[in-house]
Amino acid sequence: MTAYLLLIILIGAFLYVGVRRWERTNAARNIPTLPERLAVRYFDDQILLTDTEAWTYLRLPTVSVEFRTADEWDRLISSYAHGMAGLQDCQIHLKTVFREYNIADWAERLDNRTTIGSPGWRNLLVAQQQHLWSEQFLRKEVYLGVRLGTRVTETTGMIRSLLTSLSKFVSFSAELLVGEDDVVDQKEIDRWQGSARPIHRVLAGSAFGAVPATAAEVAWLFQHQMHPAMPAPSVSHKSAKPWGRGEVQHLAEGFIDNAESPYYLKITQPNWDFVKQHEAHAQNSNTTTPQRFFDSYVATLCVSRIPREMDTWDGNPWIHHAEDPSLGFPVEFSARWEIHPPRKAKKDVEKQIQKVAGQRRHIQEAGAEVPTGVQDAFADGRQLDVDVERQRKYIVYGAGRLMVSAEDPDELTRRCEVLIEHYRNIGIDVAWTPNDQLRLFTEQFPGDKTRLRVRAYRQVQELEAIAAGLFTASNSLGDGEGPYIGRTTGRSQEIVHFDPLFAPRNNKPPGIAIVGAPGGGKTFTTLTIAYQTASRGITTVLLDPKGDAKGLATLGGLGDVRILELGSRMAGLLDPFSLAESREEGTLLAMETMRLLLGGEMTAERENAIVSAIRQVAVLPYPNLRKVVELLLKGGVETMNDSRSAYTDQMISVAKSAGNLLEVISELPLGNLCFSSARSDVKIARDRLTIITLAGLSLPSASTPQDRYTYAQRLSVTLLYLVTHYTRTLIVDPLFTGPKALVIDEAWALTQTTQGAQLIAEVSRLGRSRNTALALVSQNAKDLLAEDVRNCLTTMFVFRSEDAEEITADLELLRISDNPEHRQAVATLPTGRNSECIMRDIRGHVGTMRIDMSYLPEVTVAFDSTPDDGTGRVQSSARRIVTDVTGRVLGVVDTEAEAEALRARIEAETGAPVTIKPDESAVPSGAPSLTKPDTGPHDGPAAQQYEDGSTATSSNLAGARYVGGPPLGQ
Numbered sequence: 001m002t003a004y005l006l007l008i009i010l011i012g013a014f015l016y017v018g019v020r021r022w023e024r025t026n027a028a029r030n031i032p033t034l035p036e037r038l039a040v041r042y043f044d045d046q047i048l049l050t051d052t053e054a055w056t057y058l059r060l061p062t063v064s065v066e067f068r069t070a071d072e073w074d075r076l077i078s079s080y081a082h083g084m085a086g087l088q089d090c091q092i093h094l095k096t097v098f099r100e101y102n103i104a105d106w107a108e109r110l111d112n113r114t115t116i117g118s119p120g121w122r123n124l125l126v127a128q129q130q131h132l133w134s135e136q137f138l139r140k141e142v143y144l145g146v147r148l149g150t151r152v153t154e155t156t157g158m159i160r161s162l163l164t165s166l167s168k169f170v171s172f173s174a175e176l177l178v179g180e181d182d183v184v185d186q187k188e189i190d191r192w193q194g195s196a197r198p199i200h201r202v203l204a205g206s207a208f209g210a211v212p213a214t215a216a217e218v219a220w221l222f223q224h225q226m227h228p229a230m231p232a233p234s235v236s237h238k239s240a241k242p243w244g245r246g247e248v249q250h251l252a253e254g255f256i257d258n259a260e261s262p263y264y265l266k267i268t269q270p271n272w273d274f275v276k277q278h279e280a281h282a283q284n285s286n287t288t289t290p291q292r293f294f295d296s297y298v299a300t301l302c303v304s305r306i307p308r309e310m311d312t313w314d315g316n317p318w319i320h321h322a323e324d325p326s327l328g329f330p331v332e333f334s335a336r337w338e339i340h341p342p343r344k345a346k347k348d349v350e351k352q353i354q355k356v357a358g359q360r361r362h363i364q365e366a367g368a369e370v371p372t373g374v375q376d377a378f379a380d381g382r383q384l385d386v387d388v389e390r391q392r393k394y395i396v397y398g399a400g401r402l403m404v405s406a407e408d409p410d411e412l413t414r415r416c417e418v419l420i421e422h423y424r425n426i427g428i429d430v431a432w433t434p435n436d437q438l439r440l441f442t443e444q445f446p447g448d449k450t451r452l453r454v455r456a457y458r459q460v461q462e463l464e465a466i467a468a469g470l471f472t473a474s475n476s477l478g479d480g481e482g483p484y485i486g487r488t489t490g491r492s493q494e495i496v497h498f499d500p501l502f503a504p505r506n507n508k509p510p511g512i513a514i515v516g517a518p519g520g521g522k523t524f525t526t527l528t529i530a531y532q533t534a535s536r537g538i539t540t541v542l543l544d545p546k547g548d549a550k551g552l553a554t555l556g557g558l559g560d561v562r563i564l565e566l567g568s569r570m571a572g573l574l575d576p577f578s579l580a581e582s583r584e585e586g587t588l589l590a591m592e593t594m595r596l597l598l599g600g601e602m603t604a605e606r607e608n609a610i611v612s613a614i615r616q617v618a619v620l621p622y623p624n625l626r627k628v629v630e631l632l633l634k635g636g637v638e639t640m641n642d643s644r645s646a647y648t649d650q651m652i653s654v655a656k657s658a659g660n661l662l663e664v665i666s667e668l669p670l671g672n673l674c675f676s677s678a679r680s681d682v683k684i685a686r687d688r689l690t691i692i693t694l695a696g697l698s699l700p701s702a703s704t705p706q707d708r709y710t711y712a713q714r715l716s717v718t719l720l721y722l723v724t725h726y727t728r729t730l731i732v733d734p735l736f737t738g739p740k741a742l743v744i745d746e747a748w749a750l751t752q753t754t755q756g757a758q759l760i761a762e763v764s765r766l767g768r769s770r771n772t773a774l775a776l777v778s779q780n781a782k783d784l785l786a787e788d789v790r791n792c793l794t795t796m797f798v799f800r801s802e803d804a805e806e807i808t809a810d811l812e813l814l815r816i817s818d819n820p821e822h823r824q825a826v827a828t829l830p831t832g833r834n835s836e837c838i839m840r841d842i843r844g845h846v847g848t849m850r851i852d853m854s855y856l857p858e859v860t861v862a863f864d865s866t867p868d869d870g871t872g873r874v875q876s877s878a879r880r881i882v883t884d885v886t887g888r889v890l891g892v893v894d895t896e897a898e899a900e901a902l903r904a905r906i907e908a909e910t911g912a913p914v915t916i917k918p919d920e921s922a923v924p925s926g927a928p929s930l931t932k933p934d935t936g937p938h939d940g941p942a943a944q945q946y947e948d949g950s951t952a953t954s955s956n957l958a959g960a961r962y963v964g965g966p967p968l969g970q
Contacts, residue, residue, distance in 0.1 A: 062474030083206030116537030120557015319469030337398030500773035516799025521835030632659030764792030
């Protein structure tokens with residue numbers, strides 16, 4: 001009885017399994033293209049497995065679309081075609097998507113890299129986030145999936161087939177009775193990962209430079225597909241952990257309505273943050289009432305016809321044509337292609353020719369006229385057959401889809417009609433097919449398959465025609481990690497992030513070039529970079545010969561800003577011997593200083609006398625350039641020789657002549673900075689902004705030959721050289737490995753001299769290993785084209801120039817072709833408050849962009865270097881900055897009354913009389929001079945050591961308040 005009961009149960013189970021299997025097979029036969037659930041079972045950082053297939057997905061970096069010629073695009077297209085040819089006999093899935101910038105994630109990562117930061121750093125970061133959140137910026141991403149093979153291996157032989165069928169039946173029975181097993185065997189995962197690695201090597205080494213897509217990126221592709229034009233929840237999954245089938249299905253949650261219209265889908269998603277938004281709305285009724293659900297309408301259009309001959313470059317490649325800014329809405333592209341090699345392509349073409357030839361023959365035998373379309377198809381087939389055989393062309397089979405989304409059906413209809421007409425203008429037909437929208441939508445998921453097998457939508461194209469679509473074309477600029485600096489102004493508006501220290505962190509030259517005619521916007525850009533680096537707590541030194549950077553001292557939030565106005569009170573600061581680390585280095589630096597000062601008047605005899613005097617002084621206990629001049633005035637080292645001769649007398653005369661000339665130069669304004677017996681140990685403060693100005697510097701014009709320099713101009717160029725050498729000590733200090741930034745305005749005065757160009761190259765080479773960025777600001781790009789200087793530049797900002805020679809140098813600096821179109825672009829760049837520039841970033845992308853600080857109006861005013869427009873506005877750079885002898889800012893005044901009030905306040909705090917003179921420091925009368933500046937952290941009172949041994953904390957000196965402004969350091 002028990003045996004019969006068991007037999008009945010087994011027969012019933014088999015019948016139940018058979019009926020369920022028949023029902024599933026019948027349902028699949030009736031609707032062959034719509035699965036019950038997504039086919040994906042598993043994916044990780046390397047592979048993606050479906051029910052029957054294995055795929056690997058890679059991310060393709062985008063390339064710049066601006067400032068390229070047709071020949072350059074042809075070469076890029078050929079390299080793309082060559083890279084795709086390595087995927088022969090493969091099925092590929094190309095997908096371009098647009099992702100909203102994750103402002104919060106970017107801000108968090110940037111803040112984590114900012115270890116110190118100024119008092120106003122967090123406020124700056126919050127202001128940038130609020131500014132970016134107010135506008136919708138999209139970032140293009142391109143993914144390429146490659147089919148690795150089928151997971152169900154083909155079996156041969158009766159026994160193996162029987163065992164396989166039995167295994168499938170048992171597995172199917174277990175799924176129905178017990179539940180489906182979603183576990184993928186680790187051995188199978190390892191096998192497919194091994195199959196994916198050669199594909200990764202091929203695409204990584206090609207022109208694509210592809211990288212494997214992470215699990216988080218693949219997961220986002222599923223979410224993005226189900227959340228079009230709606231806020232998608234963040235992917236909280238760890239990239240190192242694989243995704244199983246149940247988790248994948250969770251990514252695709254949502255409701256799709258296919259019954260409202262045959263031309264589009266209605267997707268409904270819950271508001272993932274409804275509870276938090278509802279609580280915020282309850283506390284503040286002025287906020288927008290939150291929605292429980294979001295609705296979006298989606299339509300997928302099919303590319304139905306592509307001309308066999310198209311221009312490879314007409315300003316709008318056919319895939320990138322969908323991203324034309326004139327559309328005003330994003331359009332995403334998805335395509336599934338099969339790449340056939342020439343041997344296989346030739347067979348396919350011959351079969352098609354035979355079909356068309358037979359059709360034409362039957363029409364002719366019937367006595368009817370052969371249609372033009374058939375004649376053209378036959379001629380095209382013959383030509384394609386010849387091209388495949390002679391030029392070894394690859395053939396691509398597949399279909400392209402365009403996905404459009406909107407918030408309501410009417411807007412979706414308008415967008416689809418605009419897109420269809422948009423493509424018709426370049427000869428491409430796009431069809432909006434009804435009743436197939438769900439199939440077209442489903443096949444765009446990663447790992448899925450083509451579900452709409454309509455021959456009219458299946459294209460046969462040469463591989464070069466597919467590559468000519470330039471699916472990786474983009475308008476992005478910047479490094480994507482640094483602070484927000486502006487936005488692009490080309491085909492689309494995208495965020496430009498720029499971190500001057502990104503290049504040295506990635507083992508790239510750290511040089512930044514900022515060039516352009518006066519009034520173009522280079523000063524504003526320079527101050528913006530200095531302001532942002534200083535706000536992050538990066539040790540920033542700005543060499544400002546013109547005094548335009550004084551406005552930085554009027555801004556709150558930068559902390560303890562130092563301004564070193566080099567003048568009579570810092571005598572001996574730039575003495576070559578005091579700048580050098582050793583006597584030998586001091587001797588060489590003193591010799592270079594003399595060559596710069598004397599220029600063409602440095603004869604062989606004079607050089608011999610000066611070099612001998614420098615070597616003699618170098619061995620003294622306290623060598624300096626003043627002692628060298630005094631020795632030359634006495635006749636040089638020849639006066640120490642007891643024996644006299646005609647040659648000795650001649651050298652004494654030469655030495656005295658050189659001494660007299662150097663004595664005249666030393667008496668010029670600022671001459672005592674390097675010609676003085678006094679010693680100044682003022683150093684550059686760390687972790688803060690230091691502005692070094694040389695009031696009264698008389699720099700020559702860039703067009704003035706060096707042999708035509710006046711003595712004042714020679715001294716000015718020499719002092720700028722020595723100031724750069726002065727800042728070099730901060731870079732080479734092995735005990736200070738923190739981030740640093742050196743900004744040199746009027747850099748042409750350095751780079752046009754041999755000594756200055758060598759120094760810039762040396763600082764650049766040291767900067768890459770010492771975590772230092774170097775920014776060079778000049779009016780003409782040709783001043784930065786010397787090989788030693790140009791090799792250290794990775795990022796360029798070129799503003800408007802109208803001179804033909806300057807434009808030629810600008811294009812050479814940007815490393816773009818010199819043609820009328822590019823020259824016109826440089827000559828017509830906007831200037832003034834809406835100035836634009838051409839930027840070349842570290843990736844080689846070139847495009848137009850605008851520096852944006854509009855979210856901080858007080859900063860924009862402080863950076864404005866234009867003269868008074870008659871409104872009574874006081875130019876920031878013209879305001880009087882009151883400092884102590886170490887450069888610490890005590891206050892900012894505009895009038896004598898304000899200066900008197902500041903004097904009284906400082907006297908009350910220090911207890912000593914104070915004298916304030918225009919453009920000089922406020923120093924308590926009788927107070928001892930400072931010998932060392934504060935080099936410690938800026939967020940606490942730091943002790944200052946006087947020569948008499950007494951000390952004073954920073955709070956004693958920096959306690960003054962800005963007139964009409966907040967306390968210093970706030």
